[in-house]
Amino acid sequence: xxxxxxxxxxAIPPEEDDLRKLLPRRPVRMRDPQSIEIVDRHHVTFxxxxxxxxxxxxxxxxxxxxxxGKLNDDHSNAILICxxxxxxxxxxxxxxxxxxxxxxxxxxxxxxxxMFDTNRFFVICSNVIGGCRGSTGPSSIAPDGxxxxxxxxxxxxxxxxxxxxxxxxxxxxxxxxxxxxGSMGGMQALQWAVDYPDRVRNTLFIASTPVSSSxxxxxxxxxxxxxxxxxxxxxxxxxxxxxxxxxxxxxxxMVGHITYMSEQxxxxxxxxxxxxxxxxxxxxxxxFAVESYLHYQxxxxxxxxxxxxxxxxxxxxxxxxxxxxxGSIENALKKTRCNYLVISFSSDWLYTRPQALExxxxxxxLGLPVEYxxxxxxxxxxxxxxxxxxxxEIVGGYLNxxxxxxxxxxxxxxxxxHANVDLHN
Amino acid sequence: xxxxxxxxxxAIPPEEDDLRKLLPRRPVRMRDPQSIEIVDRHHVTFxxxxxxxxxxxxxxxxxxxxxxGKLNDDHSNAILICxxxxxxxxxxxxxxxxxxxxxxxxxxxxxxxxMFDTNRFFVICSNVIGGCRGSTGPSSIAPDGxxxxxxxxxxxxxxxxxxxxxxxxxxxxxxxxxxxxGSMGGMQALQWAVDYPDRVRNTLFIASTPVSSSxxxxxxxxxxxxxxxxxxxxxxxxxxxxxxxxxxxxxxxMVGHITYMSEQxxxxxxxxxxxxxxxxxxxxxxxFAVESYLHYQxxxxxxxxxxxxxxxxxxxxxxxxxxxxxGSIENALKKTRCNYLVISFSSDWLYTRPQALExxxxxxxLGLPVEYxxxxxxxxxxxxxxxxxxxxEIVGGYLNxxxxxxxxxxxxxxxxxHANVDLHN
Numbered sequence: 068x069x070x071x072x073x074x075x076x077x078a079i080p081p082e083e084d085d086l087r088k089l090l091p092r093r094p095v096r097m098r099d100p101q102s103i104e105i106v107d108r109h110h111v112t113f114x115x116x117x118x119x120x121x122x123x124x125x126x127x128x129x130x131x132x133x134x135x136g137k138l139n140d141d142h143s144n145a146i147l148i149c150x151x152x153x154x155x156x157x158x159x160x161x162x163x164x165x166x167x168x169x170x171x172x173x174x175x176x177x178x179x180x181x182m183f184d185t186n187r188f189f190v191i192c193s194n195v196i197g198g199c200r201g202s203t204g205p206s207s208i209a210p211d212g213x214x215x216x217x218x219x220x221x222x223x224x225x226x227x228x229x230x231x232x233x234x235x236x237x238x239x240x241x242x243x244x245x246x247x248x249g250s251m252g253g254m255q256a257l258q259w260a261v262d263y264p265d266r267v268r269n270t271l272f273i274a275s276t277p278v279s280s281s282x283x284x285x286x287x288x289x290x291x292x293x294x295x296x297x298x299x300x301x302x303x304x305x306x307x308x309x310x311x312x313x314x315x316x317x318x319x320x321m322v323g324h325i326t327y328m329s330e331q332x333x334x335x336x337x338x339x340x341x342x343x344x345x346x347x348x349x350x351x352x353x354x355f356a357v358e359s360y361l362h363y364q365x366x367x368x369x370x371x372x373x374x375x376x377x378x379x380x381x382x383x384x385x386x387x388x389x390x391x392x393x394g395s396i397e398n399a400l401k402k403t404r405c406n407y408l409v410i411s412f413s414s415d416w417l418y419t420r421p422q423a424l425e426x427x428x429x430x431x432x433l434g435l436p437v438e439y440x441x442x443x444x445x446x447x448x449x450x451x452x453x454x455x456x457x458x459x460e461i462v463g464g465y466l467n468x469x470x471x472x473x474x475x476x477x478x479x480x481x482x483x484x485h486a487n488v489d490l491h492n
Numbered sequence: 493x494x495x496x497x498x499x500x501x502x503a504i505p506p507e508e509d510d511l512r513k514l515l516p517r518r519p520v521r522m523r524d525p526q527s528i529e530i531v532d533r534h535h536v537t538f539x540x541x542x543x544x545x546x547x548x549x550x551x552x553x554x555x556x557x558x559x560x561g562k563l564n565d566d567h568s569n570a571i572l573i574c575x576x577x578x579x580x581x582x583x584x585x586x587x588x589x590x591x592x593x594x595x596x597x598x599x600x601x602x603x604x605x606x607m608f609d610t611n612r613f614f615v616i617c618s619n620v621i622g623g624c625r626g627s628t629g630p631s632s633i634a635p636d637g638x639x640x641x642x643x644x645x646x647x648x649x650x651x652x653x654x655x656x657x658x659x660x661x662x663x664x665x666x667x668x669x670x671x672x673x674g675s676m677g678g679m680q681a682l683q684w685a686v687d688y689p690d691r692v693r694n695t696l697f698i699a700s701t702p703v704s705s706s707x708x709x710x711x712x713x714x715x716x717x718x719x720x721x722x723x724x725x726x727x728x729x730x731x732x733x734x735x736x737x738x739x740x741x742x743x744x745x746m747v748g749h750i751t752y753m754s755e756q757x758x759x760x761x762x763x764x765x766x767x768x769x770x771x772x773x774x775x776x777x778x779x780f781a782v783e784s785y786l787h788y789q790x791x792x793x794x795x796x797x798x799x800x801x802x803x804x805x806x807x808x809x810x811x812x813x814x815x816x817x818x819g820s821i822e823n824a825l826k827k828t829r830c831n832y833l834v835i836s837f838s839s840d841w842l843y844t845r846p847q848a849l850e851x852x853x854x855x856x857x858l859g860l861p862v863e864y865x866x867x868x869x870x871x872x873x874x875x876x877x878x879x880x881x882x883x884x885e886i887v888g889g890y891l892n893x894x895x896x897x898x899x900x901x902x903x904x905x906x907x908x909x910h911a912n913v914d915l916h917n
Contacts, residue, residue, distance in 0.1 A: 280758070282759070289746045296743055339813065355706075
């Protein structure tokens with residue numbers, strides 16, 4: 068893969084079969100009454116000009132999305148789930164009946180009876196603009212017929228959200244019962260509440276931060292520097308060249324991956340266990356299982372992700388500060404009209420409890436309805452994906468209660484209307 | 493610097509003058525009765541074959557070292573200070589009278605009346621084998637007249653220590669009053685206690701771990717992958733080429749640098765402060781000061797460090813497990829005969845309190861003399877270099893007490909001998 072410039076890299080790519088057993092266990096594919104089965108990825112193209120925060124524009128854009136469950140008659144049961152840095156619209160289910168196929172990225176969370184219960188809710192997930200999984204991004208073809216590459220405008224979290232409003236309009240959804248997301252998904256959920264207060268009833272802000280910290284920026288910048296340093300990156304112009312900046316992107320992903328796990332979970336999963344050997348080699352071979360795991364994660368990522376999209380999306384993360392344009396976080400929240408569920412995890416050192424509290428405290432100061440859970444969990448930032456049982460209890464429970472309240476309100480409203488009608492007849 | 497393969501990198505190198513103000517403040521150069529002044533770097537070459545843990549050998553090797561203070565008549569006042577990953581023998585003082593010159597890496601700790609008091613102690617520091625600052629390492633010329641590069645054998649912490657014993661023999665020091673070090677220096681200090689129990693009276697183990705964790709290995713492997721991914725690395729053969737793997741080494745250093753600072757210290761130092769601008773640019777320019785700081789640290793490092801040495805030394809770190817060859821940490825410690833001072837720092841997330849306790853607990857179980865301090869400090873791993881006042885109290889106090897005890901013992905021994913002589917006359 069890098070033959071022109073140097074010898075084969077010592078570690079990338081690794082032997083996939085040997086490494087597969089190191090990966091987090093995915094649910095076994097089986098017919099399961101709670102499981103979303105075959106789904107399609109949809110695309111919708113908007114001709115409108117999308118005005119971006121940077122001052123730039125997108126003259127038309129496409130969003131890839133998927134949907135699960137059924138939109139009810141009054142279109143009041145829609146939940147938008149927003150994905151994180153490396154996610155996409157494939158939230159749950161499978162594209163084929165290949166028993167080897169892995170399901171969507173939050174498959175465990177979405178389905179009949181699951182935490183996002185598709186018996187009740189119509190669940191939507193769309194790929195962000197700037198991404199590379201079906202929505203318009205730097206790898207997309209620009210109006211001049213060539214890939215945008217770095218000509219793509221820098222997008223921010225509020226731009227991503229603005230693009231999603233077009234999709235909601237297209238689907239006929241005026242008000243979302245909830246917007247939910249973990250990590251960068253939480254930022255989008257919060258931005259929905261701030262920018263479109265009339266369109267969101269509940270905001271679920273999970274393992275996220277209302278403002279990226281210095282350390283958050285530092286880790287993202289290292290990922291970007293790894294990509295810049297790859298000569299195949301070629302200042303973003305690699306789409307019509309035979310080589311891609313895979314080595315740089317893999318290093319960026321490895322850096323990211325460490326921040327998603329806790330020291331504790333790395334220790335429990337790998338410790339100092341050796342990879343396919345019984346003795347240390349005292350060489351630059353891959354001795355430790357944790358090294359193989361990182362190589363695998365880095366290498367696999369290059370098969371499905373675009374290096375320029377990685378640059379754009381990490382920039383959106385760095386720029387994220389819900390206070391921007393409002394003077395303070397509290398000011399930004401003042402006009403929001405939704406209920407909030409905020410969740411942080413004890414071992415998450417990427418988006419920490421103090422960062423979650425940067426949202427919770429102003430909400431409390433404003434007297435806005437917020438339910439906050441700090442969950443004891445060992446899996447670091449990934450806990451929000453891994454702690455399915457706890458999350459089902461908290462998220463599923465919250466949604467049930469909110470649905471009940473809104474349903475009761477609706478009945479009450481209905482009865483009141485009937486009463487009113489009766490009175491006036 | 494990377495012109496052949498691509499456009500100038502967007503961020504490296506930055507404008508040095510603009511960035512200098514971001515750096516940690518160094519002590520102002522002035523005549524100070526407590527300051528070590530001009531020092532020389534010495535070299536000593538040993539013709540002996542150094543047998544290494546890997547099974548490899550070094551057929552002769554050079555050590556660069558510096559020394560401060562005066563060796564006393566009975567050679568009982570020597571302290572060896574061991575350096576960390578990126579350190580060298582230049583512990584304190586200056587090489588020239590250039591007022592711009594920065595002093596050695598632990599200048600604040602070594603000098604008359606300082607924590608390592610050169611009025612009392614003879615303080616030595618040598619560059620590790622595998623390094624690139626005067627001691628034999630991969631950039632050194634092999635017996636065949638060409639640089640070793642990857643032909644250099646993999647060295648471990650106990651190999652580094654074994655090499656240091658030659659230097660102690662050369663200097664006429666049979667027993668060290670103390671071996672001290674932070675980070676990888678702490679590993680070396682501990683290894684001295686285990687491998688040469690008769691030659692060490694006190695072991696000072698600071699911000700370190702008796703065994704590298706899975707997360708420690710993961711961060712080091714990412715640094716190595718960044719170097720491997722640089723085409724100029726060329727499988728280690730770059731010494732006779734015009735270009736060096738500076739981009740990869742800079743990324744490796746940036747990754748390391750984040751692990752040396754705490755989230756708290758990054759936030760306090762940089763937060764979301766912008767670099768030389770008042771508004772976000774919404775571009776791939778360097779908007780945030782923390783980004784500039786990382787670029788500067790990465791770039792400066794390439795001026796003084798060899799990429800292959802970075803590979804070798806991080807490997808030594810990863811291989812470090814004091815239990816190796818002993819079955820358990822407790823077994824490894826059983827035959828040690830020194831007193832221990834162990835220090836960890838509350839915000840150090842590279843080598844944590846639980847890792848320090850992995851040494852302290854077995855020592856306590858064995859009934860060996862250990863004094864343990866967990867210091868509240870906000871600077872992360874770097875706290876051991878930055879918290880000079882607290883460290884002077886703890887380390888200076890400890891050394892004073894131990895010196896007093898050993899001095900009293902000596903007097904008592906002396907008196908006893910005299911008494912015995914008297915009795916027998």
